[in-house]
Amino acid sequence: MSEEYNDNKTVHAQSSETISGGTSGVAPDIDYVRPAEIPEQDLYHGHSFITKWVFCQDAKVIGVQYFLLATFTGIIGLILSWLMRLQLGFPGAAGFMTAEHYYQFVTMHGMIMVVYFLTALFLGGFGNYLIPLMVGARDMVFPYLNMVSFWMFFIAVLVLLSSFFVPGGPTGAGWTLYPPQTILEGTPGSGAGILLMCLSLILFVAGFTMGGLNYLITVLQARTRGMTLMRMPLTVWGIFTATVLAMLAFPALLVGALMMSLDKVLGTSFFMPTILKAGEVLEYGGGSPILFQHLFWFFGHPEVYIVALPAFGIISDLISVHSRKNIFGYRMMVWAIVGIGGLSFFVWAHHMYVSGMNPWFGFFFATTTLIIAVPTAMKVYNWILTLWRGNIRMNTVMLWCLGFIVTFVNGGITGIFLGNVSVDVPLSDTYFVIAHFHMVMGIAPLMVIMGAVYHWFPLVAGKFLDEKLGKWHFWLTFLGAYSIYFPMHYLGFIGVPRRYFEMYDSPYMTSAVGMNEFISLAAFLVGAAQFILIYNIIRALKVGKPAGHNPWQACSLEWLTPKVPPEHGNWGDRLPVVHRWAYDYSVPGAKEDFITQTTAPSEVVDTGVEKT
Amino acid sequence: MSNLIKKLFGTLLQKPWEKDQMVLDTSHPGKTFDISLQKSAVIIIFGIATVLFSLIFTAYIYSIPPEQDTMYLLKPNLLWINTLILFFVTYFFSRIIKDLEKKETLKIKKNLIIVGALSYLFLFGQLIFWTQLMKSGNYVTTNTYFSSFYIFTAIHALHLLGGLFFWGKVSSRVFKLEQNKILDEEKNISALSWYWTFLLVVWLVFFLMIYTFNDTFIDWCKSLVA
Numbered sequence: 005m006s007e008e009y010n011d012n013k014t015v016h017a018q019s020s021e022t023i024s025g026g027t028s029g030v031a032p033d034i035d036y037v038r039p040a041e042i043p044e045q046d047l048y049h050g051h052s053f054i055t056k057w058v059f060c061q062d063a064k065v066i067g068v069q070y071f072l073l074a075t076f077t078g079i080i081g082l083i084l085s086w087l088m089r090l091q092l093g094f095p096g097a098a099g100f101m102t103a104e105h106y107y108q109f110v111t112m113h114g115m116i117m118v119v120y121f122l123t124a125l126f127l128g129g130f131g132n133y134l135i136p137l138m139v140g141a142r143d144m145v146f147p148y149l150n151m152v153s154f155w156m157f158f159i160a161v162l163v164l165l166s167s168f169f170v171p172g173g174p175t176g177a178g179w180t181l182y183p184p185q186t187i188l189e190g191t192p193g194s195g196a197g198i199l200l201m202c203l204s205l206i207l208f209v210a211g212f213t214m215g216g217l218n219y220l221i222t223v224l225q226a227r228t229r230g231m232t233l234m235r236m237p238l239t240v241w242g243i244f245t246a247t248v249l250a251m252l253a254f255p256a257l258l259v260g261a262l263m264m265s266l267d268k269v270l271g272t273s274f275f276m277p278t279i280l281k282a283g284e285v286l287e288y289g290g291g292s293p294i295l296f297q298h299l300f301w302f303f304g305h306p307e308v309y310i311v312a313l314p315a316f317g318i319i320s321d322l323i324s325v326h327s328r329k330n331i332f333g334y335r336m337m338v339w340a341i342v343g344i345g346g347l348s349f350f351v352w353a354h355h356m357y358v359s360g361m362n363p364w365f366g367f368f369f370a371t372t373t374l375i376i377a378v379p380t381a382m383k384v385y386n387w388i389l390t391l392w393r394g395n396i397r398m399n400t401v402m403l404w405c406l407g408f409i410v411t412f413v414n415g416g417i418t419g420i421f422l423g424n425v426s427v428d429v430p431l432s433d434t435y436f437v438i439a440h441f442h443m444v445m446g447i448a449p450l451m452v453i454m455g456a457v458y459h460w461f462p463l464v465a466g467k468f469l470d471e472k473l474g475k476w477h478f479w480l481t482f483l484g485a486y487s488i489y490f491p492m493h494y495l496g497f498i499g500v501p502r503r504y505f506e507m508y509d510s511p512y513m514t515s516a517v518g519m520n521e522f523i524s525l526a527a528f529l530v531g532a533a534q535f536i537l538i539y540n541i542i543r544a545l546k547v548g549k550p551a552g553h554n555p556w557q558a559c560s561l562e563w564l565t566p567k568v569p570p571e572h573g574n575w576g577d578r579l580p581v582v583h584r585w586a587y588d589y590s591v592p593g594a595k596e597d598f599i600t601q602t603t604a605p606s607e608v609v610d611t612g613v614e615k616t
Numbered sequence: 617m618s619n620l621i622k623k624l625f626g627t628l629l630q631k632p633w634e635k636d637q638m639v640l641d642t643s644h645p646g647k648t649f650d651i652s653l654q655k656s657a658v659i660i661i662f663g664i665a666t667v668l669f670s671l672i673f674t675a676y677i678y679s680i681p682p683e684q685d686t687m688y689l690l691k692p693n694l695l696w697i698n699t700l701i702l703f704f705v706t707y708f709f710s711r712i713i714k715d716l717e718k719k720e721t722l723k724i725k726k727n728l729i730i731v732g733a734l735s736y737l738f739l740f741g742q743l744i745f746w747t748q749l750m751k752s753g754n755y756v757t758t759n760t761y762f763s764s765f766y767i768f769t770a771i772h773a774l775h776l777l778g779g780l781f782f783w784g785k786v787s788s789r790v791f792k793l794e795q796n797k798i799l800d801e802e803k804n805i806s807a808l809s810w811y812w813t814f815l816l817v818v819w820l821v822f823f824l825m826i827y828t829f830n831d832t833f834i835d836w837c838k839s840l841v842a
Contacts, residue, residue: 231646232641234628259675273757273760
């Protein structure tokens with residue numbers, strides 16, 4: 005399709021040595037840039053509303069599409085969490101809600117937030133928008149495939165949400181979808197609901213594979229001249245490594261979903277043991293539910309890092325820009341991202357300590373789980389050391405960054421509790437686990453998303469978001485989230501079990517009531533606070549202060565496009581040439597407190613070398 | 617491989633802020649590996665498909681029923697012929713690649729047709745084998761062993777069909793080109809060739825597993841340990 009438009013609509017960039025002056029004989033050798041070796045990319049430019057904004061091949065538009073759709077599903081997940089908290093805090097207040105509804109809401113909330121919101125937003129949203137800009141490419145290497153990737157995601161979301169409208173409703177088996185109960189009668193949504201969930205996951209994985217292929221090859225093979233891997237911003241490192249993880253982990257989810265569908269539809273028994281139901285032996289037999297648990301968590305644990313690694317990368321860049329310092333220990337940060345990525349494939353069974361596994365197996369996975377805490381802690385130290393003696397701008401972006409560090413440390417520490425078998429067993433299936441993973445992979449990544457939105461909105465829209473509203477948004481979210489999850493740890497300690505519709509006549513009926521009410525009220529507040537951002541965005545688009553070029557005085561390439569917001573093709577006639585890494589802040593001897601990545605050494609001859 | 621590891625670790629040890637390194641870095645062309653985008657894509661697909669097939673292999677081994685040398689008992693069967701066909705496909709692809717290297721384009725169109733025809737023949741052979749299995753009373757629901765067998769062969773066939781989709785696209789372009797322009801499609805054709813070789817390797821691993829991971833073999837292993 006694109007060929008017919010290529011003749012007159014292709015951007016013909018002529019990356020030239022004149023940018024650097026390297027061949028003119030005037031500039032010194034330190035500015036030398038080799039001639040372009042990578043051929044110019046043909047781009048298909050949309051010419052109608054449909055091809056520009058709907059079926060668009062521009063990675064930036066696709067990124068925004070991912071962002072909006074993921075946010076939409078995230079809002080549905082948020083509403084489901086409100087309904088759950090309404091039941092838990094004030095049982096019976098939502099008159100329509102039965103136990104079946106509650107389990108369905110729990111399941112859909114979990115799956116939506118982890119896969120369709122966080123993963124899609126970090127990789128699809130930020131990945132698409134930022135990768136080509138940050139590595140100096142015109143677009144992703146396979147733009148058509150990239151567009152198909154988004155539309156597969158769109159269909160996956162439609163299929164998932166359609167399960168609310170089929171007989172029996174969506175699956176209510178919990179987001180882990182453990183067989184055999186998932187597909188057996190008696191579990192809510194064990195008919196069409198679970199099938200639609202599996203189909204949606206298969207579509208999501210297929211779509212993501214197309215996108216992931218783009219992210220990886222663009223980073224590896226389509227960077228601009230001078231952009232070595234170790235000059236890339238940590239955001240790109242985070243998204244890149246997370247994509248590698250996703251490409252290796254999602255097949256496990258795909259296989260699990262496929263086999264479970266076959267168990268349901270064809271009557272195979274991949275995950276189904278011999279089952280006696282009401283005195284009758286079912287036709288299933290010979291399968292292993294534990295096999296599904298292994299498949300699920302072989303995907304499920306790397307999934308935590310698929311969300312966390314882009315968050316780590318993004319937060320590193322935000323902290324560096326807004327504290328006007330180079331990131332402390334850049335190399336160590338890269339090693340930690342890669343190391344965490346590798347180790348994340350060796351910890352999955354710490355989610356299965358109570359599955360009856362061999363104790364030595366538990367010992368192995370407890371050890372690997374504790375080992376992964378080392379590179380993670382290194383990253384926390386480095387963020388703090390980046391802030392140390394920095395020229396900190398205490399703006400909304402920085403507040404989200406600080407909020408993230410504190411929240412991540414909190415969630416991480418409780419992770420060390422749960423990584424140990426002897427502590428995990430009594431805490432399993434209690435609210436302690438809920439509190440832990442919401443802190444570490446719910447609130448902490450959310451804070452990064454918010455920080456990133458406040459940081460990059462001026463690039464996407466050319467306008468600033470309102471700072472005052474932003475600070476309100478932050479403080480309500482931060483204090484509200486702690487009001488939810490701190491007490492929840494104590495609920496776990498006193499033994500309140502998760503996934504209970506109500507507490508019936510248990511001791512928790514008296515001891516946990518007040519705390520549950522308080523948590524629910526806080527949850528309503530935090531959820532509502534998120535709409536401040538939506539209002540802020542709409543307001544900024546209408547009457548926001550123009551941001552202009554590079555409003556944060558950042559060094560990295562995405563801020564250096566000829567036009568703001570960047571147009572399709574990103575770089576006008578000439579691709580940028582990179583002369584330095586992305587963290588030259590407050591360099592001794594420099595006139596300003598930042599030197600952009602495209603600044604040639606001859607332009608800043610009196611600068612010293614930073615120590616990191 | 618050692619070069620790749622050296623390159624990877626060498627890269628991770630760079631200090632991009634130091635002046636000497638800055639000069640080196642600025643002369644970097646921007647590409648990490650000297651291969652085409654198409655081959656890069658195929659390599660990444662190898663990675664994903666390897667994990668996918670490994671997990672199904674695991675499910676297959678996990679599900680071998682005790683005291684049952686299932687597929688072993690059906691030997692010799694059509695799978696041997698299908699395997700041979702897949703070998704032939706790879707052989708013809710290697711001839712195409714050699715011709716491309718020598719810039720001899722006369723036989724490329726013919727060999728591309730043979731590759732496609734043999735691939736479809738392989739798929740047809742697999743379908744026949746499925747019907748043979750079903751006639752012998754071994755359905756997808758018979759036990760988890762046969763479920764794993766069917767799912768593996770189906771997913772392998774789906775991968776082959778995906779390859780055939782791209783084979784169709786590339787072939788239709790090649791057939792529209794004049795003889796001297798066929799070399800322009802070299803990157804696409806060699807990426808396809810890599811893909812088919814990968815599918816052959818995956819198939820061979822599974823094929824070997826069918827005939828080795830049976831009770832006789834497992835008993836022999838146990839006797840060694842004992």
